[in-house]
Amino acid sequence: MGKLLFWVFVILVALLVARIAARSAVKGQRRAARRADATRFPADGMVRCAHCGIHLPSSEAVRRKGYNYCTLAHSLKGPGR
Ligand SMILES: [Zn+2]
Structure with a gap:
């Protein structure tokens, strides 16, 4: 039972980390797009x-x-x- 709880915890942490990474990747792309617009106009x-x-x-x-x-x-x- 303890092992099962451990794996549930590990999966939850992995999902959380993946979500944070995806969010910061989107932010980086938006920032790069804004910089490209500023160069063009x-x-x-x-x-x-x-x-x-x-x-x-x-x-x-x-x-x-x-x-x-x-x-x-x-x-x-x-x-x-
Ligand atoms: Zn005019």
Whole structure:
């Protein structure tokens, strides 16, 4: 009986360790994905609206057909004034 309790305890500990390891692995992947996004779209990068010419942070820009725009309305009007 003591042996059975011992093995139940060992299995429970193993499951707990596996769960903690899986959780930290997911966290690491999320952190890596966030870092990759920051590289692709620098938070401090400024872009110019192709319609009106105002500068705005790249993270707030509307992208359409390879151009950056300040608003959806300007993206629909297209490049140029
Ligand atoms: Zn604009």
